[in-house]
Each structure stands twice: as C-alpha cells, then as structure tokens.
Amino acid sequence: MNGATTLPRRNSFGETMRADVWWTQPLLVFVGLSIFIVYSTWAAFQGTHYFFGNYISPFYSPEIFGFSPHSWFGPKPDWWPDWFIFSPALLVLWAPGGFRVTCYYYRGAYYKAFWADPPACTVGEPRKSYWGERSFPLIMQNAHRYFLYLALFFILVLTYDVWKALWFVNPVTGKASLGIGIGTLVLAINVVLLGGYTFGCHSLRHLAGGFLDQFSKSPACYRAYVCVSCFNRRHMLWAWLSLFWVGFADLYVRLCSMGILHDVRLF
Amino acid sequence: MKTATFKIWRGDAKGGEFRDYRTEISEGMVVLDAVNQIQATQANDLACRWNCKAGKCGSCSAEVNGMPKLMCMTRMSELPLDRPITVEPMKAFPIVKDLITDVSWNFRVKKKIKKFKPRPPDAPDGTWRMRQEDIDRVQEFRKCIECFLCQDVCHVLRDHQMYEKFIGPRFLIHVAALEMHPLDTENRIDELRNAQGIGYCNITKCCTKVCPENIEITDNGIIPLKERVVDDFYDPLGWIWKGLKKLLNG
Numbered sequence: 001m002n003g004a005t006t007l008p009r010r011n012s013f014g015e016t017m018r019a020d021v022w023w024t025q026p027l028l029v030f031v032g033l034s035i036f037i038v039y040s041t042w043a044a045f046q047g048t049h050y051f052f053g054n055y056i057s058p059f060y061s062p063e064i065f066g067f068s069p070h071s072w073f074g075p076k077p078d079w080w081p082d083w084f085i086f087s088p089a090l091l092v093l094w095a096p097g098g099f100r101v102t103c104y105y106y107r108g109a110y111y112k113a114f115w116a117d118p119p120a121c122t123v124g125e126p127r128k129s130y131w132g133e134r135s136f137p138l139i140m141q142n143a144h145r146y147f148l149y150l151a152l153f154f155i156l157v158l159t160y161d162v163w164k165a166l167w168f169v170n171p172v173t174g175k176a177s178l179g180i181g182i183g184t185l186v187l188a189i190n191v192v193l194l195g196g197y198t199f200g201c202h203s204l205r206h207l208a209g210g211f212l213d214q215f216s217k218s219p220a221c222y223r224a225y226v227c228v229s230c231f232n233r234r235h236m237l238w239a240w241l242s243l244f245w246v247g248f249a250d251l252y253v254r255l256c257s258m259g260i261l262h263d264v265r266l267f
Numbered sequence: 268m269k270t271a272t273f274k275i276w277r278g279d280a281k282g283g284e285f286r287d288y289r290t291e292i293s294e295g296m297v298v299l300d301a302v303n304q305i306q307a308t309q310a311n312d313l314a315c316r317w318n319c320k321a322g323k324c325g326s327c328s329a330e331v332n333g334m335p336k337l338m339c340m341t342r343m344s345e346l347p348l349d350r351p352i353t354v355e356p357m358k359a360f361p362i363v364k365d366l367i368t369d370v371s372w373n374f375r376v377k378k379k380i381k382k383f384k385p386r387p388p389d390a391p392d393g394t395w396r397m398r399q400e401d402i403d404r405v406q407e408f409r410k411c412i413e414c415f416l417c418q419d420v421c422h423v424l425r426d427h428q429m430y431e432k433f434i435g436p437r438f439l440i441h442v443a444a445l446e447m448h449p450l451d452t453e454n455r456i457d458e459l460r461n462a463q464g465i466g467y468c469n470i471t472k473c474c475t476k477v478c479p480e481n482i483e484i485t486d487n488g489i490i491p492l493k494e495r496v497v498d499d500f501y502d503p504l505g506w507i508w509k510g511l512k513k514l515l516n517g
Contacts, residue, residue: 008358010426017333017353104490108470118422121473122333122358130427134466142501145494202486206494214449216398232486 011124013116022120029113033106036243040093043250047087049257050250054165055183057250058190062157063088070164096154096246099147104202105239107133107141145203155195162188168265181265183252190249193242200231200238268293271348273305275313276355279364286310287351292343299327299338302354302366314365322479325414329366330355335416335477357419370415376434379462383445384453401449407487408444410480413437417474417484423467433464436474436484443488446495456499465492 016022043050043059050060051068063070065077066088076086100106111117118125133141165184167176198204209225212218231238255261269292274285288305299317306313317327320339327338332346332353346352360368389396417436423429434442442463446455459465474484482488498505 008356008362010428011358017330017355019332019347019350019353104470104493108472108485111469112471117469118426118471118473121420121422121471121476122330122335122425125422125426128427130423130429130467132423132433132464132467132469134464138469139466139501142493142497145497145502146504202490203494203497206491206498210491210494211498213401213447213451214398215400216449222400235486 010128011122013124013126014119015124016120016122018120018122022123026113026116026120029109032240032243033110033113036247039247040097040250043247043254044089044093045085045087046254047085047089049254050088052183052253052256052263054167054169055181055187055253055256055263056161056164057089057253058158058161058187058194058246059093059250060087060089061161062092062154064091070161092154095147095150099144099151099198100239100243102141102144102147103239104144105235109236144201145207148198148201148203148207151198151201155191155198158187158191158194162191179265179267181263183256183263185266186249186252190242190245193238193245196231197235197238197242199228200233200235201228202232202235204228205232269348271301271343271346272351273301274351274353275302275305275310275366276353277310277313277365278362280362283362283365285353285355292348294344296343297339298329298331298336298341298343298346298352298354301343302338314363314367316367323412325412328357328414328416328419330357330419335419337414337416337479340479357415359419359421359425360415372430373413373415373418373435373437376438377441380434380438380442381445381453381455381458383448383451385450386452395450397449404487405444405447405449407482408440410482411437411440412480414479416477416479420473420477421468422471422473423464423469429464429467433467436468436489438463439465439468439492440482440484440488443492446492456495459492460496460500465489465496468493 040059050057051070056063056068056070060066061070062072064072065075067075080086112119116126131138133139162184165187166178166180168179168181169176205225205228208228209215209218209221212221215222215225252261256263270289271292273288273290275288277283277286288309290301290304292301299320302315306315317339318324322337322340328335329338330336331338331341335357354366356362356366356368360370360372363369385395388394415437418424421435423433424435442455442459445451445453468489470485470490472485478484
C-alpha cells in the first residue's frame with residue numbers, strides 16, 4: 001500500500017478496544033473441541049467395549065478387522081505390527097477426523113481458539129508472520145472434498161448399523177426379531193445429526209451445483225444445490241450437535257458393554 | 268435526558284489521542300448523530316465523513332467500541348451508556364484526520380480485477396436473457412455498499428498488512444459477483460489463487476459478522492471461490508472426471 005508508513009500501529013497480543021467479553025466464544029470452542037479430542041483418542045485406543053449385541057460404537061464402524069461379530073474381514077490381521085497397539089477404531093477414525101479437521105467451519109473456529117489467528121475479530125494476534133492456507137501444512141486443507149467422499153460412505157455404513165440395531169437376537173432361540181431399544185434411537189439420532197452435518201458441507205454444496213454459473217441449464221444440480229444450501233445455513237449447529245452426539249453414542253455403547261448401563265428395549 | 272461519554276480519537280498520520288466528550292442522548296439517536304452533535308457544539312474541527320445517514324453510502328465507517336460499524340446504523344440504545352463509548356477510525360487504513368481514513372488502496376485494487384466480459388448477445392437487438400435462478404446468487408453480492416468494514420476487520424489486512432498479496436473480502440465478493448455471473452465468460456481463478464491471494468483467507472468469518480448489508484461473504488462468496496480454486500489446482504480426481512466427460516461428449 002502506498003503510504004504504508006502512515007498505517008496505524010498493530011495491536012499487540014490480546015489488545016482490543018472491544019467492550020464485550022470477546023474471549024467467551026473461542027474459550028467455549030477450545031474447551032468443547034479439547035474434551036472431544038481427549039475422549040475420542042482415549043476411546044479409540046481402548047479396543048474393547050465398543051459393541052453391545054447388535055449395537056456398535058460409531059467410532060469403530062465400519063469394523064474392518066476386529067473381534068466383534070460386526071467385523072467385516074475377521075480378527076486382527078497378521079501384518080499388524082506387534083509393537084503397535086491394535087484397535088479397530090484406528091483403521092477408520094482418521095477419515096471422519098480428517099473430514100472435521102478440514103471442514104470450513106471448524107477451520108475458522110480452531111484457528112481462533114487454538115492458534116489465536118486471530119483470537120477473535122479485531123483482537124491482536126501473538127505472531128507477526130502469517131502464511132494462511134497457501135503453504136504446507138495448511139495447503140492440505142484443500143483435500144476436504146476427498147474426506148467428504150469418505151464421510152458420505154461412512155453415513156451409509158452407519159445407516160446400515162442402525163438397521164442392524166433394529167434386530168435383536170433371542171439368546172434362547174437364536175432367532176432375530178425386530179425391535180427398538182434406547183441404543184437403536186441413540187445410533188439413529190447419530191446418523192441423522194451426522195447426515196445433517198455432512199449434507200451441509202461447503203464442498204458438497206459446490207460439487208452438487210455450486211460450480212455452475214447457469215443453474216437453469218442443470219435443473220437437477222440446482223435442486224441439489226438448494227437442498228445442500230438448506231443444510232449449509234446451519235452448518236455450525238449441525239457440526240456441534242453431531243460432534244457431541246457421536247461421542248455420546250460411543251459412550252452409551254461402551255457403558256452398556258461394560259454393564260454399567262442397562263439398555264432398555266422399548267418394544 | 269440521558270447523557271453519554273464518548274472517547275473519540277483525535278489526530279492525524281503523525282499521531283493522536285482519545286479525547287472525552289459528554290453529550291446528551293435523545294430517543295432514536297445513532298452514533299453518527301452524537302458525533303455530529305459533538306462536532307457542532309464542542310469540537311468544530313472534528314473530521315468525520317458521512318453522507319446518506321441511511322446505511323447506503325458507506326461513508327461513515329468507523330470502529331465503535333472496538334468493532335467496525337457504520338456510525339449511522341449503530342443505535343445509541345444498543346450501547347452500554349454506563350461506560351465511555353470509544354469511536355476511532357478504521358485501523359486497516361492510513362489515517363487522514365480524526366475519524367477519516369484514506370481508503371484509496373481499495374479503488375486501486377478494484378482496477379486490477381478482470382472486468383465483466385459477457386457472452387455474445389442472445390437476441391438480435393443486442394440484449395441477453397437470464398433466468399431468475401441464475402442471477403439470484405450474484406444479486407446478494409451486488410448489495411455491497413463498499414463501506415470497507417470487511418476489509419477493516421480482516422486480520423490479513425488489519426494485523427498482517429498484506430496489501431500487496433491479498434485483495435480482502437470486499438474484492439473477493441466482487442470477483443465472486445463476476446465469476447458466478449451467468450453471462451460472464453472470463454476466467455479469474457488463476458489470479459484468485461496467485462495475485463489475489465485467496466489462500467490467505469482462513470475463514471474467520473469476521474467479514475460476514477460486520478457486513479451492514481448482511482451479505483454472507485464467507486459462506487456464499489469466499490468459500491465457493493476457494494472450491495473453484497480447488498477444482499483447477501488441487502483436485503486430480505476432478506480433472507480425470509472432467510477429462511472423461513469431455514471424451515464421452517466428443
């Protein structure tokens with residue numbers, strides 16, 4: 001800028017003229033995300049108590065290799081290194097994790113809460129240097145749509161898990177019968193919330209029709225764009241609700257499996 | 268009648284200070300009314316730019332209690348009167364005097380953006396035909412009044428002063444209005460990624476928060492443009508898909 005020497009002095013870290021409690025939102029984001037990261041990491045490394053009868057924890061689904069009846073390809077593979085702890089969650093959790101890490105909403109939220117870049121609007125930053133999302137590692141955020149493809153596959157798998165959660169095996173006769181337990185509802189709500197979050201993704205909005213300049217030439221794409229936009233308007237809300245609920249769903253299955261909770265069969 | 272204390276920044280490019288002014292507040296007043304009242308009764312030399320007083324000209328941009336706002340659209344009833352109200356010039360631009368800043372950098376940036384280039388006319392009389400659903404999206408961006416509050420709040424400009432590398436949210440919205448226009452045939456994606464520095468935006472949404480026209484700058488403008496950059500530069504599967512589609516369509 002011409003006359004750059006006359007620009008006002010930069011704010012120092014945390015300096016602002018704001019009169020409101022600007023730190024509340026980044027603090028809540030920091031606490032909320034930290035709790036989830038700690039719990040999900042702990043749960044992922046457990047490798048036990050992740051299923052209960054016809055229920056499976058969403059952290060462990062799809063169970064590619066594992067010890068439960070839900071496993072797709074049998075138990076722990078031979079090629080798994082002995083020195084590294086085995087947990088079925090470690091094979092899959094990186095995909096939804098990557099989807100959230102590269103999500104446009106979360107990016108804005110955690111840049112503020114964890115990296116103070118900036119701490120809040122018009123509040124001074126701790127660093128003078130700034131690279132944005134143009135250089136490694138943050139240039140990798142552009143891979144968001146690839147994580148979206150995986151997340152859409154996970155929605156299908158979790159929906160199938162809800163279907164399985166509708167069938168209860170009678171331990172005496174060995175016959176499966178249709179029913180609904182509290183766990184079924186927990187897993188179903190989980191799919192609805194994750195679906196609301198995934199179907200409101202900014203990348204999906206673009207791929208569904210946002211890439212077009214003339215919607216009228218592709219009515220189907222336009223309808224898809226309008227539909228995704230509808231979810232997208234509340235993307236932050238879906239993001240937080242689904243984050244909380246997926247953690248809760250794991251906890252519910254875990255507590256049932258440990259015998260701490262008794263799953264009530266509604267019919 | 269209620270009174271309020273204002274701390275108004277007085278000075279120029281060489282330096283300045285906040286000075287206290289106490290003035291009466293009547294019902295329906297906005298911050299600009301109070302500043303004008305102070306100017307008329309206590310500080311005749313207070314420099315303040317304003318014009319329409321209706322939130323449409325974008326002249327009276329300033330920072331009220333630390334947040335970029337149009338003074339004419341900030342109601343006194345929304346502000347706590349039990350403590351002084353600070354009014355200062357936008358921090359992202361050089362100060363001329365008191366509340367006036369030099370925003371000419373923005374106009375120079377705008378000149379560098381590729382202009383609207385429509386396809387050949389649809390009708391013999393030289394006119395075009397557009398469907399409403401095609402134009403709805405860009406009409407939102409046309410609401411911009413160029414108050415530059417979004418430029419002011421953007422930390423890439425405000426804190427990191429990357430004026431040579433990043434055009435800021437106002438002009439990303441301008442590019443979006445052109446790039447998504449159903450008649451436009453120009454391609455601005457390469458410039459967006461390189462000269463205009465869209466990758467510097469880290470989606471803090473502060474620009475959206477301060478926009479007096481409630482334009483969804485981030486969700487409807489910047490992120491869709493980022494996705495178009497991904498299409499062209501970071502999506503190998505997309506390139507294969509587009510290549511296959513071209514082959515199949517002959």
